[in-house]
Amino acid sequence: MALLITLALLGGIWLALYIYCRIRFGFARNIPEVEPLRFFFGNGLDFAQKNSYEIFVSINRVFREYKRIFKISFGPIKVICPTHPDLIQKVLCNSASMDKPYVYDFTRMGSGLLTAPYDTWKVHRKLLNPTFNTRILNSFIPIFNDCADKMIESIKEHAAPGKVLNILEFTSPCTLAMICRTSLGGKVLEREGTQKFVEGLEIILSNVGLRMFNANLHPDIVYRFTRFYRKEMESRKFCYAFTDKIIVEKQQELAEAKAKGKQDTNNNANDSGNDNFEEEEDDLLSYKKPQIFIDQLLTIPLPDGKPFSHKEISDHIYTMIAAGNETSATQAAHTLMYLAMHPEVQEKAVKEIKELLPTPESTITSEVMKNMVYMERIIKESQRLAPVAAVYGRKTIADLQLDQFTIPKGNIFVLNIFALHRRKEYWGEDADLFNPDRFLPENSKNRHLFAYLPFSGGNRGCIGNRYAMMSMKTIVTAILRNFKITTDLQYEKIEFKFKVSMHLSGPHRTFVEPRNLYG
Numbered sequence: 001m002a003l004l005i006t007l008a009l010l011g012g013i014w015l016a017l018y019i020y021c022r023i024r025f026g027f028a029r030n031i032p033e034v035e036p037l038r039f040f041f042g043n044g045l046d047f048a049q050k051n052s053y054e055i056f057v058s059i060n061r062v063f064r065e066y067k068r069i070f071k072i073s074f075g076p077i078k079v080i081c082p083t084h085p086d087l088i089q090k091v092l093c094n095s096a097s098m099d100k101p102y103v104y105d106f107t108r109m110g111s112g113l114l115t116a117p118y119d120t121w122k123v124h125r126k127l128l129n130p131t132f133n134t135r136i137l138n139s140f141i142p143i144f145n146d147c148a149d150k151m152i153e154s155i156k157e158h159a160a161p162g163k164v165l166n167i168l169e170f171t172s173p174c175t176l177a178m179i180c181r182t183s184l185g186g187k188v189l190e191r192e193g194t195q196k197f198v199e200g201l202e203i204i205l206s207n208v209g210l211r212m213f214n215a216n217l218h219p220d221i222v223y224r225f226t227r228f229y230r231k232e233m234e235s236r237k238f239c240y241a242f243t244d245k246i247i248v249e250k251q252q253e254l255a256e257a258k259a260k261g262k263q264d265t266n267n268n269a270n271d272s273g274n275d276n277f278e279e280e281e282d283d284l285l286s287y288k289k290p291q292i293f294i295d296q297l298l299t300i301p302l303p304d305g306k307p308f309s310h311k312e313i314s315d316h317i318y319t320m321i322a323a324g325n326e327t328s329a330t331q332a333a334h335t336l337m338y339l340a341m342h343p344e345v346q347e348k349a350v351k352e353i354k355e356l357l358p359t360p361e362s363t364i365t366s367e368v369m370k371n372m373v374y375m376e377r378i379i380k381e382s383q384r385l386a387p388v389a390a391v392y393g394r395k396t397i398a399d400l401q402l403d404q405f406t407i408p409k410g411n412i413f414v415l416n417i418f419a420l421h422r423r424k425e426y427w428g429e430d431a432d433l434f435n436p437d438r439f440l441p442e443n444s445k446n447r448h449l450f451a452y453l454p455f456s457g458g459n460r461g462c463i464g465n466r467y468a469m470m471s472m473k474t475i476v477t478a479i480l481r482n483f484k485i486t487t488d489l490q491y492e493k494i495e496f497k498f499k500v501s502m503h504l505s506g507p508h509r510t511f512v513e514p515r516n517l518y519g
């Protein structure tokens with residue numbers, strides 16, 4: 001009897017849920033649906049219980065099939081997937097779809113730009129846009145060069161004839177140093193506890209990624225009872241203590257500087273720790289010292305005149321580290337891998353490097369950075385074929401019209417950039433081939449602007465896109481200047497998988513051999 005009552009109850013709940021979802025997602029009834037659709041689970045089972053490589057393959061298969069828009073059903077919940085650049089443009093540019101789906105909350109970076117709810121984001125983004133202006137970015141170039149030099153030293157220490165290096169293991173510490181030094185100050189990675197801080201960041205990011213791509217771990221009530229949660233929280237505790245100390249010290253420095261009546265806090269009030277570089281007095285496009293992000297966060301007033309709160313500052317710092325580190329390191333490693341597979345492109349890049357940096361003493365300046373046009377095309381092509389931010393999402397906060405469908409408030413869009421970047425309609429029959437000259441101005445001019453979105457697009461696109469391009473140019477240039485790189489990976493057999501960003505299934509197997517560029 002008890003069993004019958006339980007079954008009847010469960011059946012009733014299921015029926016109520018089913019009816020609710022039929023009404024709630026009625027707007028999507030005529031949007032094409034991924035087949036096969038399984039009873040109760042929809043397409044969910046096709047994505048659940050799979051490893052990250054299989055999920056990658058499944059997602060790309062369905063995104064290639066539909067030319068404009070389709071829907072995926074996770075149980076009774078429908079997720080909308082626009083595939084045509086016209087519709088993607090509408091999603092990315094309309095304020096009705098400027099919010100982020102719940103999975104972004106797994107990062108716990110509250111008011112950081114990546115995850116902030118629309119109303120907060122709008123205010124903060126406007127205030128933070130100037131912190132990525134050309135002058136400020138140029139002020140980071142000496143830091144980028146210094147970090148790349150240290151990376152080269154490390155590669156030299158580990159390299160040996162015939163030895164395989166995973167080049168990502170070298171680009172990763174380099175971008176982390178870049179992002180930490182430009183956001184927290186030059187001495188941040190010399191502090192006590194640095195090693196644990198770096199390991200903690202890695203654990204946090206990897207667990208967030210694991211949770212995002214594993215629907216079983218989405219409900220808080222499930223995740224909280226896993227070992228991943230415990231490890232993540234331990235790491236967060238340590239990392240926040242590490243950065244909280246820096247924030248408080250910076251606040252104190254600023255208060256002291258103010259008390260002493262120093263007004264020019266941006267340039268002088270505190271020791272950025274990066275001040276051992278030669279001043280570029282005559283370079284009008286550069287500040288004398290790197291304009292460290294935290295110094296700016298402390299001095300920018302909100303519209304009500306108050307400063308950012310401690311929590312907001314922390315969220316913004318972690319957002320920059322999370323959004324800027326792994327992405328740039330992995331994309332630089334993908335670029336190096338493509339160069340290792342295409343020796344003729346590598347030699348052409350080296351020729352450009354030699355022209356722009358004609359002596360062993362030449363260093364990258366803002367002028368050199370601007371003139372690295374071939375290097376830029378190479379990086380862009382690597383971002384097309386292997387975009388690290390391969391899939392991202394949006395949520396509607398008001399109705400949005402896509403073709404004949406009105407998508408109401410509260411619905412989720414998933415955009416698959418990997419699939420978009422390989423569509424033959426926009427990239428030609430050779431879309432799967434590596435060819436940096438696709439990005440020559442004459443070859444790009446008729447291309448749909450929203451067919452290429454490695455940094456997303458619209459107002460909520462990547463704030464660090466130019467920063468990333470500069471840091472990746474510096475890294476790839478430093479490596480090619482010092483080494484000839486090859487690989488035993490085969491282009492046709494490269495496989496990708498999702499972590500937080502899109503990774504190779506295996507290591508970036510690279511052989512390096514000293515290059516005598518100036519001999």
Ligand code: HEM
Pocket residue numbers: 113114115125179319320323324325327328331388389392393453454455456459460461462463464465467468
């Ligand atoms: C190759 C490197 C990078 C790639 C491919 C990349 C890509 C992206 C993409 C696709 C988005 C939009 C994500 C979404 O809508 O869900 C984004 C947002 C963002 N990125 Fe990047 N990014 C890179 C490097 C950086 C760097 C170096 C920084 C900071 C220094 C940065 C900071 C941010 C921030 C703060 C956002 C959120 C922007 C907002 O919502 O207003 N990114 N990035």
